[in-house]
Amino acid sequence: MNNELKNDDIAINMAGVKNKFMVFSGKGGVGKTTVAVNLAYRIMAKGYKVGVLDVDIHGPNIIKLMGLEKERLVSKDNKIEPIKAFDNMKVVSTASILETEDSPVIWRGPLKMKLIRQFLSDVNWGNIDYMIIDSPPGTGDEPLSIAQLVPGLNGGIVVTTPQSLAVLDARKSIRFARQLKIPFIGVVENMSGFICPHCGARIDIFKTGGGQKIAEEMGVEFLGRISYETELMSLSDEGKVYLKIHKNGTPVSEAFTYISNKIIELG
């Protein structure tokens, strides 16, 4: 990456964005976007202004998980106006510029890079306390662009499930973040320890502990464990934010309280 792409326009446009965290993963399907949305919601519920930037260009699901499929990004005074998901949450996603919900974005790397730049330099973000950036799985163009383009990126939050394949890919993500000198790296273990909702028996689909183990082995922060709760998935599927419905008192909501406190402490 040459410096000419790190233009001042991004720094100027994002001057009001205090803290920026990237949520990413090695493997797809680990619930990364669900974690990003609920984390953003929890931080907002604590009284902060939050921005959510979805740079998963081929599978931009933030919008669907929040039930915002009908909203479109509009321009105003030469800037792109973000979607107001809640009073204190602004959201931007490729999904909101697509013609239809199921239009595929058949773009190669360089074009994706340009779109991400535009999201950083041309969106009217205004004043934001915490920006959560949802990146697609893997270590390709999108997370690389974020790591290189976002000024003062505070940290990367790696989401993994405990199964060994996901953990292997999480190791790659941690090494990726290290190589790119992202200051803080934390691991969230999602879909941990599944309990049958009918008989209460533990079903070892995804196992448990893999995320914590890898965080310890690699010397990064373990941010917490989110247990497998079918409602977390089913509400996401319906476009509802789990934490909006279950504010407190469930193992999942407690986990998010813990994780969001850690993130706020870092800010």
Place this chain on the structure above:
Amino acid sequence: MNNELKNDDIAINMAGVKNKFMVFSGKGGVGKTTVAVNLAYRIMAKGYKVGVLDVDIHGPNIIKLMGLEKERLVSKDNKIEPIKAFDNMKVVSTASILETEDSPVIWRGPLKMKLIRQFLSDVNWGNIDYMIIDSPPGTGDEPLSIAQLVPGLNGGIVVTTPQSLAVLDARKSIRFARQLKIPFIGVVENMSGFICPHCGARIDIFKTGGGQKIAEEMGVEFLGRISYETELMSLSDEGKVYLKIHKNGTPVSEAFTYISNKIIELG
């Protein structure tokens, strides 16, 4: 894509590869690689010579699912020698050229494209009846390169889970395949209808029927439904091919028999 990249060297090198299918998905974590590996194994078990090409450069998991992590690609007579997974199965993956298992590949699109070209033009594939190409999720550089570079690609197999988010992303994959004029498009519904192994009750984590519905709606072939079986996941996690252990008689093995017969018919 300009034509200069569609060089004759790929066509010459792949002259002995009769049929080529790409397995892809809109969303990650739908079991795409598990489906690709077991499908390849089943076709081989029916007496065909099979090649497996893993173009998931950031998360090359084919190798891990087959327990081939220790194998490395070597060169011989100016060609890359594929890994012999079984007597009649050759495998090539980025994972086999990485220094360590958890090295991240931090590459942008153009570099990935070059590596994929090399896998097509410089690997000693020899004579192969069916090549299964495992692509990463989404509609980015890798599946695009395959669609544009592989001569005579027979078809694309879209893997989805029944949950609505995955189905939405599968729609994108189908539209992607259509826009790229891939001749045949089929849908496999994976992780369908989960049953608790302890009490036998149905747990609607991933629902059922979403894959079939989308295939019908979009007028593409429905290739079959693979039920959620924890052993399919746990064996994959251990690097064992499910169908090598459960040749027949389980719902999963029957589903693969049906799907592989369809693919063989198309050859």
